[in-house]
Amino acid sequence: MDDLLAARLQMAVSLGWHIVFACIGMTMPILMAYSEWKWLRTKEQVYIDLAKAWSKGVAIFFAVGAVSGTVLSFELGLLFPGFMEHAGPIIGMPFSWEGTAFFVEAIALGVFLYGWNRLNKWVHWLSGVVVGISGVMSGIFVISANAWMNSPAGFTWEDGKPTNIDPVAAMFNDAWFTQALHMTLAAFVATAFAVAGVHAYLLLKDRNNAFHKTAVRIALAFGAVAAFLQPISGDISAKDIAERQPAKLAALEALYHTSQPADLVIGGIPNDQEERVDYAIHVPGFLSFLAHGDFDAEVIGLDQFPKDERPPVLITHIAFQIMVGIGFLLAFAGFLYLLFSARFKHLLAKRWWLWFIALLTPLGFIAVEAGWTVTEVGRQPWIIHGVMKTKDAVSPMPGLQYSFYMITLVYLVLTLIIIGLMRRQIATIETYYPSARTKPE
Template structure:
């Protein structure tokens, strides 16, 4: 029998891990759609317009499924963690309220955008999509501020176990908010860009190297490639913040059990009896990366009792996977950029497109690994240094049955999402003429390209 606390954490992990991928597409996909439509308006090329229309249909499907998984998460916050919401609800309620407003704005303008194809002038229709992009970014931003507060809680005082002197704005814009929100938004762009590009990379490898597939690949991959170097810089920023404000999490990320001066950076390895074995060590590198000083002292897990330490093996490997995938995507982006700059075209190498196929799933893996580091690395605290996860869980028995019931729901959502997207991908072009892409004609700027 799964203990109820473990079941609650597993259910939250399942819901969040599933939703975050769809949420990333909800943030990045609208930008791709509008960029394709803008190119169609600017050039008069109906190929860009058809690409935008097809992507808009996929966006509608992703948004609908994301609304379902997001609703599940909102209920779980209260049902699984009443201790958290009952004590700190007035502190973190503001970002959730604003996120709800952003969600409704996104839904309203997505409906307008989809319905208005061919009913509004092209430029007016393009402008109607801008609120979708802005609302998607705002929605992600405000949700992440609440999570950032759980990492570095501010904006209140505790007196006899009760919250007083609440400042919701100070809580929302805590010290973790800047780097964590930027890190998440860049991750959303990377996941969207590389995941969409991987679909077209498969098509190109199968011989569909026409203008439609190559431009779709180029646009999507460019989005991920632009975000990749910025993400590396922001990741370094976030690591410095963790070193300063969450030293236990940093020690778990690096599997550092004993406090060291001039600490080495350890890659890989296996945790055995409070010791990391078989790791590759780079002398003084951890001190240098964490504090810009190769001789700086880095606190180890020995500084806190064993019951206040996160599960080191999981956090360490998740961090290594996230960093390794991020650097690999950066290298692939550099390959793409160099060829585009020197030759003004896409790479010809089949190995590049094979790597691009892997880049989509790899970006998702890096995303999930990053959230494992963020959430599991904070354990056993649900609010860092203030409330233990065990004190926040619903005290009623039987929580494991909710986890069992939710599993088939996410299986069905996954199957339905993949099925519908595949049907959309295989559907003939909806331009009313069933033309080949190579037959697209250039139309005058402002004319309806249908």
């Protein structure tokens, strides 16, 4: 394994592991605060029980996410020093703001966790709101830095060095809004459906459990709205990528040849040697419409780029298909939930419906992982799009594969520990929360 591959794989493992906790950190505090707000309005025991139970999960995931996020920041400097040498002064602002948001979140979470029965109820709830807002903002600031890598701005590149640096222009680059919108919605979709799925599975074992019934209802309400909005943000992102990164769009759609109009490719296996897609379904003109809003528009293909500047097509295309497929499935599940809630409430208690929601548990996070694969692999061979190639930024230090092996092992062990902690947390629900007991003591 060469050093470039080892460095990229280590970043992929670290980012892929951390992003799950980032999504949870952006979403769960909102669910937690909403549940406490419902308790303040209704005084129903189930809502305060949910807020307390979810807050313990938030604490666990926050601690782990803080550690893995710190590891990522160090890895950027250790694995890709060429990148940080030039990028640090340009995109330092979103990272500093992310650090500020993180500390605000940590303080507010401490107040929330230890403020039960010590603070005014509305003040306590407000601390939970601050946790939620700062969690979302923390994610947005990091996404801004990643967006800069896809749409570099705020500097002039002269003689291999950046000059005329404008950190504000770099932070609010052309890609930050579309990426922030798409990722924030993805975080809510993934986390909300995962929460709903876990509680739906537990509800299958105890069909009259008010705790799990309410949890499923709250989580699906948030997840359904986010899943409905996600295809809209995806369309905005596609049109943006078509203008800024046509090579990425061509790779994710496996469009080898510039076409007017261009077909939308569903499924299929890209064949780089023959430059075609095997076993795919073609929808005439639809890619032209998605990219440019015109069924007859020209879409640039990979043939317009040198072969050494083309993204890996197979990985990018398959990841994109997975992301889109899961996205539409979850949007369909959200539509069914809203329909059933409005007209057919009795169906929400059916075993087939609970099994359906339970089986969706991991899909949102799989879609998030696939989406980040599209974002990162689809940008290759560039670490800063059009400015610096990844191979020119990697550390000259030999033996990077050993670092990759070690970090992978550490994350595997941490995964097992977290699974154990969450299983224990779920097992004690009935002990600590009255509304989780079907029969009163």
